[in-house]
Amino acid sequence: AATETEQELTDGFHLVIDALKLNDIDTIYGVPGIPITDLGRMAQAEGIRVVSFRHEQNAGNAAAIAGFLTKKPGVCLTVSAPGFLNGLTALANATTNCFPMILISGSSEREIVDLQQGDYEEMDQLAIAKPLCKAAFRVLHAADIGIGVARAIRAAVSGRPGGVYLDLPAKLFSQVMEADAGAKSLVKVIDAAPAQLPSPAAVTRALDVLKSAKKPLIILGKGAAYAQADEEIRSFIETSGIPFLPMSMAKGLLPDTHPLSAGAARSTVLKDSDVVLLVGARLNWLLSHGKGKTWGDAPKKFIQVDIEPKEMDSNVEIAAPLVGDIGSVIEALNEGIKTGWTPPSQEWIGAINARKEVNIGKMSQRLLKNSTPMDFHSALGALKQVIKERPDAILVNEGANTLDLARGVIDMYQPRKRLDVGTWGVMGIGMGFAVGAAVETGKPVLAVEGDSAFGFSGMEVETICRYNLPVCVVIFNNNGIYRGTDSDPTGRDPGTTVFVPGSRYDKMMEAFGGVGYHVTTPDELKRAVDEAMDSGKPTLINAVIDPAAGSESGNIGSLNPQSVVKKK
Numbered sequence: 411a412a413t414e415t416e417q418e419l420t421d422g423f424h425l426v427i428d429a430l431k432l433n434d435i436d437t438i439y440g441v442p443g444i445p446i447t448d449l450g451r452m453a454q455a456e457g458i459r460v461v462s463f464r465h466e467q468n469a470g471n472a473a474a475i476a477g478f479l480t481k482k483p484g485v486c487l488t489v490s491a492p493g494f495l496n497g498l499t500a501l502a503n504a505t506t507n508c509f510p511m512i513l514i515s516g517s518s519e520r521e522i523v524d525l526q527q528g529d530y531e532e533m534d535q536l537a538i539a540k541p542l543c544k545a546a547f548r549v550l551h552a553a554d555i556g557i558g559v560a561r562a563i564r565a566a567v568s569g570r571p572g573g574v575y576l577d578l579p580a581k582l583f584s585q586v587m588e589a590d591a592g593a594k595s596l597v598k599v600i601d602a603a604p605a606q607l608p609s610p611a612a613v614t615r616a617l618d619v620l621k622s623a624k625k626p627l628i629i630l631g632k633g634a635a636y637a638q639a640d641e642e643i644r645s646f647i648e649t650s651g652i653p654f655l656p657m658s659m660a661k662g663l664l665p666d667t668h669p670l671s672a673g674a675a676r677s678t679v680l681k682d683s684d685v686v687l688l689v690g691a692r693l694n695w696l697l698s699h700g701k702g703k704t705w706g707d708a709p710k711k712f713i714q715v716d717i718e719p720k721e722m723d724s725n726v727e728i729a730a731p732l733v734g735d736i737g738s739v740i741e742a743l744n745e746g747i748k749t750g751w752t753p754p755s756q757e758w759i760g761a762i763n764a765r766k767e768v769n770i771g772k773m774s775q776r777l778l779k780n781s782t783p784m785d786f787h788s789a790l791g792a793l794k795q796v797i798k799e800r801p802d803a804i805l806v807n808e809g810a811n812t813l814d815l816a817r818g819v820i821d822m823y824q825p826r827k828r829l830d831v832g833t834w835g836v837m838g839i840g841m842g843f844a845v846g847a848a849v850e851t852g853k854p855v856l857a858v859e860g861d862s863a864f865g866f867s868g869m870e871v872e873t874i875c876r877y878n879l880p881v882c883v884v885i886f887n888n889n890g891i892y893r894g895t896d897s898d899p900t901g902r903d904p905g906t907t908v909f910v911p912g913s914r915y916d917k918m919m920e921a922f923g924g925v926g927y928h929v930t931t932p933d934e935l936k937r938a939v940d941e942a943m944d945s946g947k948p949t950l951i952n953a954v955i956d957p958a959a960g961s962e963s964g965n966i967g968s969l970n971p972q973s974v975v976k977k978k
């Protein structure tokens with residue numbers, strides 16, 4: 411028989427790559443370094459696209475949004491300890507937002523870590539990751555790599571999607587084993603995210619509650635966007651005639667200009683509705699926990715569609731829990747309204763339309779104002795037009811005023827086109843999301859960034875140039891966090907929330923071969939964005955905004971604690 415040397419061998423490096431490829435993982439986002447630099451090189455050589463970043467947080471955010479957009483787990487690859495920790499913020503944010511991603515980090519050897527003998531970048535990474543993600547696994551033997559990768563994939567996408575940590579100690583990569591045994595150890599995950607059908611009783615109960623409504627409302631959350639049940643959802647809304655309110659990343663499931671969109675009458679429908687159907691949306695802080703003045707005094711009944719059974723009754727009693735995947739549930743509801751359904755009264759629809767008309771009228775007045783320097787609304791008026799003309803562009807958005815105002819002003823027309831700070835309201839997702847969206851979809855990306863928000867991931871403009879991605883970054887430069895007008899009462903330093911006056915972020919993009927614009931009017935802004943979208947070249951537009959135009963923390967200033975003690 412052939413000796414071991416003649417028999418073909420494989421090793422940890424190759425088994426990791428083969429396991430990922432076997433499961434259709436075609437992209438890795440990461441930052442090279444010990445012990446995974448060669449893994450990245452070898453993965454690239456074997457046809458996996460490896461996108462290298464300047465900071466692991468941004469690579470992790472790219473992997474997370476890849477998961478949201480594709481329903482396959484995005485993969486982030488980092489070095490041990492500090493690289494792993496930098497990736498953790500993205501892993502925790504992905505878990506909070508129910509985006510499927512896998513953080514794969516090299517790690518130090520168990521025998522040294524467990525004796526705390528001071529390994530290179532020593533850290534018990536598995537223990538640290540566990541509380542921050544949906545699942546965490548470590549692989550010590552090459553023969554277990556196949557099952558380890560399979561478990562990570564299934565954990566990331568089955569049930570409520572989320573972040574998974576996969577810990578690979580350095581020595582694992584150079585472990586060898588016979589090639590055919592290695593091949594047999596690999597696992598192709600079958601039906602990683604199985605349909606979770608709702609119980610017929612739950613569907614009947616929900617339909618009974620819905621039929622009892624005089625003023626029904628549907629709230630679509632980012633779970634509904636993620637589910638890619640777009641046709642089922644559109645059909646349910648248009649057949650039932652129930653008005654819908656999209657949460658930020660669910661905008662575009664039906665166009666914001668749809669006759670049944672209640673986005674422009676948000677406060678009215680939350681207050682006056684009597685039955686609320688939540689579809690992939692949690693009753694968390696973003697919906698005032700389902701109680702208080704936002705929801706008015708009239709008694710309300712909630713129907714909740716969610717794949718996570720424990721989400722029910724999280725904040726208020728759910729009259730009709732509908733546990734299952736959104737596609738299967740909405741399909742069942744569509745069946746259920748084929749007969750015996752009465753659309754909502756014209757009184758309810760009319761009241762909403764009247765409110766919409768007033769609010770849209772008020773908004774359009776503000777968009778027409780052509781002040782100099784620009785304020786948020788005049789700048790957003792130009793970008794609203796861009797997305798209307800280019801509905802398949804992807805809009806990335808972060809900041810405070812820059813986020814809150816853009817959410818209300820810029821209509822979205824297609825699903826999964828608005829990618830933003832999500833459930834945590836985290837700053838810093840911008841460039842990672844822009845890279846991930848451009849790599850995964852090939853579509854042009856418009857990243858509308860507060861100047862502070864941009865600063866968290868701004869170094870990735872070099873990454874955007876290096877891969878020549880069709881990303882146009884517009885920075886709303888109001889010279890600070892929320893505003894640019896604070897000052898230090900002692901006169902020693904700048905205020906704690908301001909930046910260098912007149913900063914020229916456009917020069918940063920030019921520094922790496924991209925295109926920079928400096929604009930001060932809505933017309934200049936529109937022209938620059940159009941040129942960028944037509945050219946597909948990496949572009950950064952420094953849009954000057956009135957430093958006094960913003961409000962502290964945008965729309966959520968009320969969350970700030972106030973000091974009642976006046977300093978003597």
Ligand SMILES: Cc1ncc(Cn2c(C)c(CCOP(=O)(O)OP(=O)(O)O)sc2=O)c(N)n1
Nearest residue numbers: 809810811812835837860861862863890891892
């Ligand atoms: C990681 C992180 N750090 C800090 C914050 C606090 N924060 C910060 C620092 C924001 C930036 C607001 O300034 P901006 O320039 O991005 O936007 P506007 O000036 O247009 O409001 S918004 C906000 O909530 C955060 N949400 N996330």
Ligand SMILES: Nc1ncnc2c1ncn2[C@@H]1O[C@H](COP(=O)(O)OP(=O)(O)O)[C@@H](O)[C@H]1O
Nearest residue numbers: 570631632633637657690691692716717735736
């Ligand atoms: N395919 C799916 N089917 C059903 N529910 C889902 C699916 N994917 C995600 N979810 C659920 O969607 C919800 C998303 O809620 P949330 O992040 O609060 O949305 P939003 O912030 O847009 O309101 C989560 O509770 C999650 O369990």
Ligand SMILES: [Mg+2]
Nearest residue numbers: 860861890892
């Ligand atoms: Mg700002």
